[in-house]
Structure formats: structure tokens, C-alpha cells
Amino acid sequence: MLQVTIGFSTLLFSLGLDQAYVREFHEVIDKSSLLKGALFPGLILLVTALTTLLVFGGTLASWLFEIPEWHLSLLASTALLAAFISRFLSLVLRMNEQGLAYSMSQLLPKLLLLAVIGTYVVIGAKKSLTNLVIANTSALVFVCIVFAYNTRRELLASVTASLDIEHLKHMLRFGLPLILGGIAFWGLTAIDKIFLRTLASFEELGLYSVAVSFAAAATILQSVFSTIWAPTVYKWASKGEGLENVHKVIRYILALVVIGFCLAGLLSWVITFFLPPKYDAVQWIVVSCLGFPLLYTLSETTVVGIGISRRSSFGMVAAILSFAINLFGNWLLIPHFGAAGAAVSTCISFWVFFVLRTEFSIYLWKSLPRLLLYAFTLACVSGAAMFTLWGKPLSSLMAAYWILLLCAAVYTFMSEIRNAAAYVFEKCKARKVICRL
Known part of the structure; x- marks a missing residue:
């Protein structure tokens, strides 16, 4: 619940200004004023909301954990605040193309979380909710401090900058x-778990969670590509060059x-x-779970027209329609197929999300060759759905299908x-030469 709330609050209180910061970065000269305008409105609203909740004691902790303790509310508030600030400071590193600092800032909190929990195990600390929240909050505060240090010049300059x-x-x-x-979009990625909890069982939710965890390996591609792609394409747009590379x-x-x-x-x-053995079904479910990270990554390449034209409402429509389809798909499939139905519904929904983003981008910007895009992705999604729902009895046929594709x-x-x-060969060859020197 804490992780879900962090994602939702960062999304809500950012007011969309995090995306506006990315879009406007290469268009404005005064980067400090831009950061101030993007960060401070949402930060003021978030601090006001959290302060109000803390006045009422353990209300926030009661909402999240059904335990009305003030210290849990304080820890949760600290985590929310740190995550919000980190979101904007990470964009500073991202837009200034400080890839190493950005990557390390993403890795360190995960290592710290593991270190804290490992310490709990070694010293025999009590397995309590408080200790778990402390571990997560510590990791988030740590990454916020790292981000603040790496962006200290930009952050200090934004404090004194004038606000346009x-x-x-x-x-x-x-x-x-x-x-x-x-x-x-948040609902599009979370509704499957809510429906599984409501319409199925904890066993099915467990199967699905394990499958999603394996598929999460593909989110590395999504994270790395999204980090690099958006700043690059907006930089091309600001200079009016390089856009032919989009194809x-x-x-x-x-x-x-x-x-x-x-291959999956x-x-x-x-x-x-x-x-x-009780998790054998994961091997069939995991392929459809790849739909989210892979199709979302592909849609990031085709959606550039919405960002360049600044018509963000079209992206909103794409997310809402896809979310509605996922709602219907989960309601229809989960009672019959459980975790497999949730995976298929989400996979299909992200294919629709990809198609809508592509079509809206073409409408707002310029045409893209999309016959191969739709043919291959439809073949992948159709194959993934069949594999997840009926892969066991059709194992030989599905193997032939994947080989042909x-x-x-x-x-x-x-x-x-x-x-x-x-390219990889040249990079490896150059690295060997450097090592010899």
C-alpha cells in the first residue's frame, strides 16, 4: 500500500509539471526558473496535504495499514515527500545527460533497502510493520539526498531564481x-491485481505476482530507453534536426x-x-506479462508526435480508453482463467494503448510506416494470449508458432x-585495445 500510494501521490501532486519540464528543457534558456516552476507548486501542495494529515495523528497510517499510529504516519509522509522531490531531481540529471549519476541513484536505494533488511535478519530484529516501513523510508530518503547532492548547483539556483x-x-x-x-495509466498497471484479489484468490494473485516479477527483467529495457529517448528526441525537435532517425x-x-x-x-x-512445482503455471503466464514493458517501450518511440505538438490530452485519451478495456477484460477473463486471464487482459490493453498512441501521434505530427508495427505486434500479442490461456495442451503447436515468428x-x-x-563488436574491440594500453 505504501508503494501504491507513493506512485499515486507523485503522479497527482506533480501536476504534470515533471513532463512539462522534460518537454520545455531544451526550449528555454533559464533552466533554474524552469526547475522552480516545475517543482515548487506540487511540493507546496504535497507539504500542505501531509501536514494536514499529520495534525490528525495516525489517519494516514490508518488509511494505508489499518494501524492508526502517528509514527507510521510520519514515516509514510517522509517517504512520500522524499519520493516526490527525487522524481524532479532525477529529471535534472536525466536532461543534463548525466547518465552514470542517474543510474547510480536508481541502484543505490535498492542496495540500501537490501542492506537494511539484511541487517534486520543478522541482528534478529523484530519482523514488524514499523521496521519494514523504516527500511523503505530510509532508502527513499537516501536517494533523495544523493539526488540533492548531485544537483546541488541547479537546486540552489532554482531557490533564488525568479518564477515566470x-x-x-x-x-x-x-x-x-x-x-x-x-x-x-496507473490504473492500467494496477487494476489487474485489484481484480485478482476481488474475483479470484490469494493463490492466483501469488502466481501472477511471481510471473510479473520475472517479466520485470524487461523493464530494464523500458527504463533505460525511456531515460535516454525523451531528452534526445526533444533535443532534436528543438534544433529541427535528427527527426528522420525516429523511423x-x-x-x-x-x-x-x-x-x-x-525467446520468452x-x-x-x-x-x-x-x-x-505449484508455480509451474508461471511459465505460461510470464509471456503475456511481457506485454506491459515491451509494448510500452515501443509506444515511446511512436508517441513522439504528441510530445512535440504539446497536445498531451491525446495521451490522456489513449490511457483512459486502454484502462477501460483492461477493466472489461479483467472482469471477463479472471473468473474463468484467474492469473492467466489478468495477464492476457493487460497484454491486450497495452497493445491497444500502443496503437492509440501511435495513431494520435501520426494525426498530430506526421505519418509513420506502421504495417510492420501492427502486424508483428499483433502476432506477438495473439501468440502470447494463446500461449498463456492454452499453452499447456498446445505446447508443440505454440513452439512451432514462436519459431516461425x-x-x-x-x-x-x-x-x-x-x-x-x-556496433557491439566494435565496442568490445575498442575496449580490448584500451585495456591493453
Whole structure:
């Protein structure tokens, strides 16, 4: 519940200004004023809301944990505040292309969380909710401090910078429609768990959670690509050059997505070696769980027209419609298929999300070649749905399906595969030369 609340509060109180900051970064000269305009309105609202809740004692902790303790409310408030500030400071590193500092700031809190919990185990600390919340809050505060140190010049400059009210209104016009769309996207990624808890059982929720955890490996691709892609494409747009590379990037990511689905379908049986027998069904569910990270990553390449045109309301519509489809899909499939139904519904919903973002981008910006996009992704989603729902009785047929699709992808994207292989080979060769020197 704490993690869900952190995600929701950061989304709500940011007022969409985090996305506006990314969009406007290469368009304005005074970066300090831009940061102040993006960070401070939401920060003031969040501090006001948290202070009001703390006045009422353990109300926040009661909402989150059904334990009305003031110290838990204080810890939760600290975690929410640290996560919110970290969100904006991470964008400073991201937009200034400080990739190493950004990556380390993402890794360190996870290592710290493991270290704190490991310390609990070693010293035999009480397995209590308070200790667990302390561990999570400590990790979030630590990453906030790291971000603040790495962006200290920009942060201090923003405090003394003047606030351009007219530009802030311009940013809010871009960012506010993103709140509703963001909430819909949050629901799109969370509603499956809520429906499983309501319409199925804890066993099905456990199966689904394990499958999602394995599929989360693909979120590395999503996180890395999203971190690099948005600043790059907006930089191209600000200079009016490089946009022809969008088509090339789309083909590379499409090839990666299709090959990822195919390899997952062919090799998912390997998962059974790492899990108890009661989790055997995870090998079928995990392929559909890849729909979220892979299709979302692909949609990031095709959605650039919405950002460039500043028509963020279209992104909101795409998220809302996809969320509605996921609601219906979960309601229809979970009672019959359990965790498998939730995975298929979410996978299909993200394909619709990808198509809508692509079509809206084309409408607002310029045409993109999309026959291969839709054909290959539809084949992947259809195969994933069949594999998840009926993969066990159709195992041989599904193996043939994935092999044929993989061969088609290799044939279609042979040029991209060769270029990627040559690039990796050159990088490895250069690294060896450097090591010898």
C-alpha cells in the first residue's frame, strides 16, 4: 500500500509539471526558473496535504495499514515527500545527460533497502510493520539526498531564481491533462491485481505476482530507453534536426520487442527449474506479462508526435480508453482463467494503448510506416494470449508458432541485427585495445 500510494501521490501532486519540464528543457534558456516552476507548486501542495494529515495523528497510517499510529504516519509522509522531490531531481540529471549519476541513484536505494533488511535478519530484529516501513523510508530518503547532492548547483539556483508565472501557466496547460491520463495509466498497471484479489484468490494473485516479477527483467529495457529517448528526441525537435532517425529507432525497438516475445515463448520452461512445482503455471503466464514493458517501450518511440505538438490530452485519451478495456477484460477473463486471464487482459490493453498512441501521434505530427508495427505486434500479442490461456495442451503447436515468428523477424530485420552486432563488436574491440594500453 505504501508503494501504491507513493506512485499515486507523485503522479497527482506533480501536476504534470515533471513532463512539462522534460518537454520545455531544451526550449528555454533559464533552466533554474524552469526547475522552480516545475517543482515548487506540487511540493507546496504535497507539504500542505501531509501536514494536514499529520495534525490528525495516525489517519494516514490508518488509511494505508489499518494501524492508526502517528509514527507510521510520519514515516509514510517522509517517504512520500522524499519520493516526490527525487522524481524532479532525477529529471535534472536525466536532461543534463548525466547518465552514470542517474543510474547510480536508481541502484543505490535498492542496495540500501537490501542492506537494511539484511541487517534486520543478522541482528534478529523484530519482523514488524514499523521496521519494514523504516527500511523503505530510509532508502527513499537516501536517494533523495544523493539526488540533492548531485544537483546541488541547479537546486540552489532554482531557490533564488525568479518564477515566470506566464510560463508556469503554459506548463500547466501542457501538464494538467497528463494527470488524468497518468491516473488512468496507473490504473492500467494496477487494476489487474485489484481484480485478482476481488474475483479470484490469494493463490492466483501469488502466481501472477511471481510471473510479473520475472517479466520485470524487461523493464530494464523500458527504463533505460525511456531515460535516454525523451531528452534526445526533444533535443532534436528543438534544433529541427535528427527527426528522420525516429523511423530507424522504431525498427530497432520493434525487432527487439518481437525477438523478446519469441525467446520468452520458446524458453519460458526454464523458469520451472527455479520455482516450486505449484508455480509451474508461471511459465505460461510470464509471456503475456511481457506485454506491459515491451509494448510500452515501443509506444515511446511512436508517441513522439504528441510530445512535440504539446497536445498531451491525446495521451490522456489513449490511457483512459486502454484502462477501460483492461477493466472489461479483467472482469471477463479472471473468473474463468484467474492469473492467466489478468495477464492476457493487460497484454491486450497495452497493445491497444500502443496503437492509440501511435495513431494520435501520426494525426498530430506526421505519418509513420506502421504495417510492420501492427502486424508483428499483433502476432506477438495473439501468440502470447494463446500461449498463456492454452499453452499447456498446445505446447508443440505454440513452439512451432514462436519459431516461425522468430524466423520472420530475423529475415525482416536482418539489416538492423547486423548493424547492432557490428556496433557491439566494435565496442568490445575498442575496449580490448584500451585495456591493453
